């Protein structure tokens with residue numbers, strides 16, 4: 417069985433413990449490879465290597481860093497099919513989605529920051545005729561990048577690309593549930609000529625390897641994407657050490673549909689925002705609010721389209737929804753469906769775990785599920801489920817829609833459907849979320865600020881925000 421290895425100081429290494437964890441293919445429910453069960457000792461080696469590599473990498477001309485990173489992006493493009501297949505097997509997502517979204521976005525992330533670093537500028541302040549102040553941005557040091565399992569290479573690269581482009585060296589930890597594409601990526605780093613120690617990838621459990629990264633005094637900044645509970649733990653560890661923190665956490669995002677919307681577009685896109693990647697995207701619109709005059713018509717069309725989605729083998733091109741990432745996560749999502757029923761919810765479609773026939777009979781599949789009849793305060797509408805489960809509720813006024821949208825502790829993203837431009841501006845301003853999509857969803861421009869309010873996180877990724885996170889700002893004042 418294939419053994420994944422850590423990538424430390426440019427070499428591939430077994431974990432110090434010599435222990436491995438099982439890595440499952442969630443579409444068949446079977447172990448198919450082994451993951452290093454790394455601990456503090458592996459993290460220490462990785463931080464040491466990153467610390468040694470920092471002086472040379474951080475002072476390499478930006479153009480040279482950029483060239484290496486662009487080579488990496490080219491290699492990802494070259495290996496698109498191989499990486500997409502690996503992502504699908506590791507995560508359970510449809511291979512067609514990995515080919516269309518995950519892997520192209522991984523190379524786009526790297527190419528974006530590799531070129532962005534060539535176009536930075538800095539501020540100068542002239543203080544009357546007495547002094548000139550200029551601001552410098554220097555890479556902060558060794559960065560810890562901890563990424564989740566839902567969009568594995570997509571989000572791993574979203575973190576390490578700005579760090580490396582900015583001149584930081586990195587200790588990265590992909591999720592233990594989906595380590596494979598980060599492992600394949602580490603091989604591409606060698607091929608691209610990334611100097612040793614610049615990127616180190618330590619595989620293993622969050623509570624062990626992840627926690628060791630958060631605790632290590634040699635790690636100056638931590639960029640994390642994952643669950644809010646984990647984000648709190650990392651903050652509790654890192655904040656007293658005054659580490660810089662970027663936390664991109666969970667969401668319970670509203671999808672607000674006004675009666676004057678472009679109906680066909682709203683329904684079709686809501687199918688995507690509800691069920692893409694089995695609903696395992698922090699940006700999914702899991703709470704759908706529909707203006708009452710449109711409510712019945714929307715529900716009917718939305719249920720009909722949902723029933724037409726193809727659930728099953730992620731390797732088949734016609735599949736729309738694959739497997740959930742793990743047996744434990746499937747269990748968690750099913751328990752929320754149970755909770756919804758106990759809370760008085762009516763299941764309009766879905767609600768069941770399924771065992772497709774054939775090779776996926778033991779996989780972790782759940783039908784796309786639509787629930788109505790719940791109020792906004794119940795657990796189903798307050799807690800992140802992170803699966804193919806949405807609720808629909810009617811509303812009567814704009815003020816009510818805003819109140820419903822803002823009724824959770826989260827504030828990551830929101831989607832709004834209306835043809836009324838003034839209303840679009842008003843509601844966008846009133847909804848408390850870091851990202852607002854009007855008449856679209858997951859429409860990404862990598863230059864824009866990306867992140868959440870309230871319990872959805874701290875800080876913003878994307879464009880200059882991401883680069884700045886990995887840079888230490890200094891003002892130099894020269895008396896004239």
Ligand SMILES: NC(=O)C1=CN([C@@H]2O[C@H](COP(=O)(O)OP(=O)(O)OC[C@H]3O[C@@H](n4cnc5c(N)ncnc54)[C@H](O)[C@@H]3O)[C@@H](O)[C@H]2O)C=CC1
Pocket residue numbers: 562563564565566589590591592620621622623625626627628630641642643644646647649650664665666667697698745748800801802
């Ligand atoms: N992108 C998102 O917003 C994500 C949200 N979630 C939410 O979080 C829930 C729990 O999912 P999990 O698999 O537990 O994700 P998680 O948040 O625990 O995992 C994300 C990453 O953090 C690492 N990690 C875990 N504990 C850590 C610690 N103490 N210190 C440092 N790193 C640590 C993990 O190994 C993984 O690499 C999900 O059901 C979902 O609701 C999960 C994954 C992604």
Ligand SMILES: O=C(O)/C=C/C=C(\O)C(=O)O
Pocket residue numbers: 566567571574641642664696697698699860866
């Ligand atoms: O498009 C992005 O940059 C990010 C997308 C999704 C997540 O961050 C997530 O699901 O955690």
